[in-house]
Amino acid sequence: xxxxxxxxxxxxxxxxxxxxxxxxxxxxxxxxxxxxxxxxxxxxxxxxxxxxxxxxxxxxxxxxxxxxxxxxxxxxxxxxxxxxxxxxxxxxxxxxxxxxxxxxxxxxxxxxxxxxxxxxxxxxxxxxxxxxxxxxxxxxxxxxxxxxxxxxxxxxxxxxxxxxxxxxxxxxxxxxxxxxxxxxxxxxxxxxxxxxxxxxxxxxxxxxxxxxxxxxxxxxxxxxxxxxxxxxxxxxxxxxxxxxxxxxxxxxxxxxxxxxxxxxxxxxxxxxxxxxxxxxxxxxxxxxxxxxxxxxxxxxxxxxxxxxxxxxxxxxxxxxxxxxxxxxxxxxxxxxxxxxxxxxxxxxxxxxxxxxxxxxxxxxxxxxxxxxxxxxxxxxxxxxxxxxxxxxxxxxxxxxxxxxxxxxxxxxxxxxxxxxxxxxxxxxxxxxxxxxxxxxxxxxxxxxxxxxxxxxxxxxxxxxxxxxxxxxxxxxxxxxxxxxxxxxxxxx
Numbered sequence: 359x360x361x362x363x364x365x366x367x368x369x370x371x372x373x374x375x376x377x378x379x380x381x382x383x384x385x386x387x388x389x390x391x392x393x394x395x396x397x398x399x400x401x402x403x404x405x406x407x408x409x410x411x412x413x414x415x416x417x418x419x420x421x422x423x424x425x426x427x428x429x430x431x432x433x434x435x436x437x438x439x440x441x442x443x444x445x446x447x448x449x450x451x452x453x454x455x456x457x458x459x460x461x462x463x464x465x466x467x468x469x470x471x472x473x474x475x476x477x478x479x480x481x482x483x484x485x486x487x488x489x490x491x492x493x494x495x496x497x498x499x500x501x502x503x504x505x506x507x508x509x510x511x512x513x514x515x516x517x518x519x520x521x522x523x524x525x526x527x528x529x530x531x532x533x534x535x536x537x538x539x540x541x542x543x544x545x546x547x548x549x550x551x552x553x554x555x556x557x558x559x560x561x562x563x564x565x566x567x568x569x570x571x572x573x574x575x576x577x578x579x580x581x582x583x584x585x586x587x588x589x590x591x592x593x594x595x596x597x598x599x600x601x602x603x604x605x606x607x608x609x610x611x612x613x614x615x616x617x618x619x620x621x622x623x624x625x626x627x628x629x630x631x632x633x634x635x636x637x638x639x640x641x642x643x644x645x646x647x648x649x650x651x652x653x654x655x656x657x658x659x660x661x662x663x664x665x666x667x668x669x670x671x672x673x674x675x676x677x678x679x680x681x682x683x684x685x686x687x688x689x690x691x692x693x694x695x696x697x698x699x700x701x702x703x704x705x706x707x708x709x710x711x712x713x714x715x716x717x718x719x720x721x722x723x724x725x726x727x728x729x730x731x732x733x734x735x736x737x738x739x740x741x742x743x744x745x746x747x748x749x750x751x752x753x754x755x756x757x758x759x760x761x762x763x764x765x766x767x768x769x770x771x772x773x774x775x776x777x778x779x780x781x782x783x784x785x786x787x788x789x790x791x792x793x794x795x796x797x798x799x800x801x802x803x804x805x806x807x808x809x810x811x812x813x814x815x816x817x818x819x820x821x822x823x824x825x826x827x828x829x830x831x832x833x834x835x836x837x838x839x840x841x842x843x844x845x846x847x848x849x850x
Contacts, residue, residue, distance in 0.1 A: 380407060382442040388415060390701070405449040407437065412659065417445035421453045430456050432463075435485070438495040474555055476508045476516065476546055477501055483549040500539045504532065508543075513550050518562035522570060533573035540572070582731040586719065591796045593717035598624040599816045619713070622684075623706045625677045626691050627713075628813060630725060632673055632789045634732030634763040636661060637725045641702045643690045648678060654778070657764070666764040669782035673789045676818045732788060733759055740787035744780075754784050789813075 378384060380399040388397060390413040399405040404421045417434040432452055434445050452462040474482075480501055484494055501509050507524060508516055521543065528536035547563045550556045558564075582590050597619045604611045630640055639657040647656045653670040655678075660666055670678070678690070686692055691703035705725045714722045736759045741751040760766070762784065796812045 380405060380442055380446065385415065385437050385442050389699075399446075402446060402449060402453070404453050405446060408433070417442075417449070419449035419452050421456050423456060423459060435481075436494050439481075439484075439498055474513050474550065474553075475510050476505065476513050476543075477510065479513050479546040479549045479553075479555075480542065482553065483545050486549075486552075496538075497542055500535070500542050504528070504535055504539050505542065513546065514556055516562060518565040521562060521566060525570065529573070534575055537573055537575060581734045582723065582727060583734055587731065587735075588795045588797050589717045590713065590719065590723060591792065593713050594624075594627065595796055595812060595816055597713055597716060598628075619709050620694055620706075622681065622691060622694055622703065623709050624817070625681055626703060626706065627709070627725075627728070628817070629674065629677050631728045631732065632671070632785070632792065633668060634729050634736070634788075635666075636729065636764075637705050639666070639764070641689075641691060641704060644688045645682075645685065645690060646688070648690070660764055662764070662766065664764075667778075668762070668785065669778045671782060671785045671789055673793075673813060674785075676814055680818055729763065733763060735791055736762065736784070736788050739791045740784070741791075742783045742787035744783070754787065758784060 375396045375398055377398045377400050379401050380397065384397070385407055388407065388409050390411065391409065394408065394410050397407040397409060402419075404419045406418055406420070408416045408418055410416075415437040417437060417440055418432060419434065420429055420431040422429055434440060434448050434452075437445075440448070455462045480497060484497065489497075508520075525536055525540060544563050547556070547561050551558050551561055597617060598621075600613050600618050600621065602611050602613050626640065629635075630637070633640075635657055639660055642659045643655075643657065647658060648670075649655070653675070654667050655670055655674065657666045657668075681690060687701075689702040693700050693703055707725070710724060711722050736754045737756060738753070740754055742754070743750070744752045754762075758781075762781065793812050793814075
């Protein structure tokens with residue numbers, strides 16, 4: 359592939375370009391890079407694929423207006439929505455119209471008013487909304503099924519009675535999918551009203567809103583609480599430790615069985631559990647996002663494109679230190695398979711299934727469940743001393759929890775993000791509760807008890823200070839060790 363100069367008229371920062379014939383195979387092979395770049399077609403000049411740092415890929419085309427030097431660029435849509443052939447056909451028509459001095463958008467709107475299908479209106483709706491690539495793909499999947507009976511129908515000919523009968527056909531079967539599809543229908547008709555294709559009073563969805571008995575949805579239990587949390591954590595600790603205690607030699611020895619989970623994946627799960635971060639935020643993190651001098655960690659690729667900076671806690675430091683010892687990539691969590699096509703570790707769903715089975719969970723725990731669990735622990739269980747008051751312990755307020763997990767918040771209100779020390783106390787409180795939630799069988803008495811600092815000792819303790827947690831009466835704090843680790847990491 360030959361590199362060519364970047365289009366000087368591009369509105370974004372200068373980005374690299376590559377060229378070749380755009381086929382479906384070519385699109386599938388394109389890999390994510392650190393900057394936005396373009397793959398330009400050598401067969402149809404002006405046709406391109408825009409590859410974004412986030413990993414999303416979109417088709418587009420550009421050419422110059424007839425008699426004018428001004429460049430016109432149009433985005434077609436995600437590579438998840440269109441095949442390479444479909445995008446090429448759209449680009450061919452669009453480039454032809456622009457060269458004739460005709461605005462493709464005006465022609466498209468004109469065509470929509472004449473014979474718009476439900477699929478056309480979905481495409482129009484998504485073209486005006488800044489939807490995530492996954493959301494767009496989900497909408498198209500719903501259009502193919504279960505909305506297939508309407509997809510190629512003129513939107514002006516679809517009646518409220520037809521929609522009602524169609525919706526009723528799902529009773530007792532795929533009711534959740536029917537609810538999602540109904541929302542897509544609503545958006546399509548909204549778009550038809552916006553384009554003046556139908557009058558507001560003729561929108562069939564308005565008649566249905568008051569008369570349709572929508573299917574009730576019962577959300578899955580996504581919070582590890584009550585007896586489930588200690589059960590899950592106990593199995594996680596058991597599968598996560600790589601050492602056994604030799605009572606005769608009175609020291610740690612490498613674990614002989616093959617039940618333990620990959621150490622990097624173990625640290626991925628634990629860091630997600632004690633921060634409540636999203637998987638997409640965690641997997642793309644790089645070592646440059648860790649500030650050892652200030653003891654901060656920054657999640658840069660967030661849902662709302664606003665970086666989130668959190669203070670490092672004692673346990674977070676130990677996790678990073680352990681990962682830093684085997685550092686092999688710019689990413690904190692590199693892929694664990696040499697055959698992986700990704701530059702970073704993706705959600706370890708198989709490991710979650712393994713831990714869930716080992717702990718006899720009623721269902722397989724998902725990575726996102728840990729985020730919900732963090733919020734539940736933070737709101738109802740974690741307590742900390744606030745404002746230097748060593749007598750009164752406080753729960754973490756809901757608004758502060760939203761800041762910690764990077765939810766949208768009311769900016770005019772005061773929140774934890776303005777005080778990193780305050781946030782550190784709150785995060786430490788969550789870790790402390792999780793550490794003390796693990797039931798431990800005391801080897802000497804046979805009684806079940808709880809200790810603080812289980813993760814620290816079982817996962818990261820060294821030969822010098824390691825104590826088999828079943829024999830320990832109290833786990834000592836690691837504040838001094840934390841400071842030492844910070845200095846070591848800074849020097850490295």
